[in-house]
Amino acid sequence: MSQEFALMMALPNESKGLFEQAGIEVHYSGIGKVNAAFKAFEVIQKTGCKVLLNLGTAGSSHFDAHALVEVTQFVQRDMDVSPLGFAVGVTPMDDDHPAEIRLDSYFQHLPQGICGTGDSFEIGQPKVPCNLVDMEGYAIAKVCKKLGVRLVSVKYITDGANETAHLDWEENLLLGARKLLELYQMVK
Template sequence: MLLAPLPETSFTGRLRGEIRPDRPLLVVAAEAEAARFDDTFPLLITGMGKVRAAMELTLALSSARPREVVNVGTAGALKDSPNAVVEVARVIQHDLPDDVLHQLSGAYYGSPLTVRPGPGLTLATGDSFIADSRTRTLLAERADLVDMEGYAVASVAQRFGLPVRIVKYVSDQADESAATAWPDAAATASGVLADWIGRHLA
């Protein structure tokens, strides 16, 4: 059976550099978030969303193992927060009704994942770009930040038995201003995250 070709505008993952056991693998969603990164470490650009992130990282790890997986990129703030680099301790899926699925099937499909021991920030991942105050308020009851890939990256890394870190630049307030704020913030994030990488992963 032949697979249908992807439409010409469909994104396909891009791996820059060679995955090696003595180097971390950087994972980002968007080209803009990695524009200022150098070639010190291998970099996987997955595209946006949970499915794309999980698929591209799984393909990359199927042939080589890094020292660790480091998901870097942008996240919206669910509680008022300055633009800064933060490391996540726990990640959840905000668009998967895991309790309902457990009642139906007896199994959990999206339990919270701990990526850094101890207290810290919770990241909510979902396949929606959050840009309205009502949704932001509801999500703030469960998490501190929101993105579209972190849970998927953590899930795949842990499934492969690899350490994983999630490091985000707070790019917007996940409210009505987010859509206009993100492009410029992503460009800023690239430089700030490149500096973080140089200071923390060498």
């Protein structure tokens, strides 16, 4: 059975149960690129969705805390094969997919950002140019590109990707879940 949209988030902490209370099915991936890639593939195969909507949280020293930002480009902030002569962020010998994965904008009213994905909770300046950071988005984007499914990704900025990021992330999750739910209801 095919559906138009499927919703994916990393953790139940990011939805705070609000989506489920509203009767919305959420597919949770878990943390990190491997979990995200596996879950994105599974969701696309299971639902036959045409659009995978990824809502979640991110850190940023560029965007204000509590902002919703639509990601229009993903990069890998932790892919570093520079000792072999490759630029940071480039996956060697992956000719089919460039280091940057671009997405078409869906929400014209939201600011747009470049998200650096990595398997670490970023508290500094990434090695690749980006203005927000997460731990799953690039992997989801790559799976969607390979399978021909549109990805729409919006991140709620919980923290400044700095030394207090872990505290700010936890403190701002409920407000973020409310804003993401309100945005989701605009889609449906």
